[in-house]
Amino acid sequence: MRAPLRWVLWDVKDTLLKVRASVGEQYCKEAKRMGLNLSPVEVEAAFRQAYRHQSSRYPNYGIAQGLDGQSWWMAVVRETFSLCRVQDQALLNTAAHNLYHNFCNAENWEVFPDSEKALQSCSSLGLKLGVVSNFDSRLEEILRVCGLLSHFSFLITSEEAGVAKPSPAIFDQALQKCGVPAACVAHIGDHYVNDYLASRSVDIHGFLLDRRNKHDRPDVPQEHRLRSLEELPSRLQQHMD
Known part of the structure; x- marks a missing residue:
């Protein structure tokens, strides 16, 4: 039985649900607020590279290596913008912090x-x-x-x-x-x-x-x-x- x-x-x-806009578009929107003019296509490609790199070094948000989701994602954001030739560390940290928290907003998601x-x-x-x-x-x-x-x-x-x-x-x-x-x-x-x-x-x-x-x-x-x-x-x- x-x-x-x-x-x-x-x-x-x-x-x-799904992310409403592409990562490239969302990251560029944040960059623009800080006075940076970047290409969504370039940022999207940089994000994919940074995400793959971080995932291979620190699988599952690096929990086993003492990281957490926030520090893991902020490292992905910093590497993404670094690959797009953004070098100001204070700016990289601010962008990483803002984008991590932005993804909790309903407008970034589509059910x-x-x-x-x-x-x-x-x-x-x-x-x-x-x-x-x-x-x-x-x-x-x-x-x-x-x-x-x-x-x-x-x-x-x-x-x-x-x-x-x-x-x-x-x-x-x-x-x-x-x-x-x-x-x-x-x-x-x-x-x-x-x-x-x-x-x-x-x-x-x-x-x-x-x-x-x-x-x-x-x-x-x-x-x-x-x-x-x-x-x-x-x-x-x-x-x-």
Whole structure:
């Protein structure tokens, strides 16, 4: 006899909401406030380089090396602007501080049109909701200002957990909070490895959200694939009967 579904775990970024403008545009806006005129394309390329560099040296916000999310991100911002030939240390520090805090503002995030209704539908089915996200400690505030926080019974960020998806350990922490076997839990996310494969590796019912049909993966059956969150309630009901 199949265990009935009790919980739905959610990824957040690019699943429930997305950054409204490109990083290059947002960083340039901050630079302009400080009298700098930079190219969004150049800044975007510099950001990608700085982000890759910081991620390889200090995975998951450098928690294991004694960093935290804020110091990690501020280092990314400073390196980004340094690569764009900004050398004033006071200016780099101010930009890094401002941008770290700016990303808690609702205007920097766009909630997908199908997110709120999907969360409400899950609750209407009697399911409890939690978050498992590779994110830093700002996530709670971001969900609050975007009007989504009240849907969730708990949040687990990779900064808080000390471990990031696709490690099974972060899902194990979530299952402990759910207090039910993995067979009673589903997970929704947009990343093939971090969300779909990782959740299924611990026997959670993983669903891959593929809004733009970019995942050409023969190992993801159609019943595990969502083109929109509107498809989710009926899929979950199949696991509740």
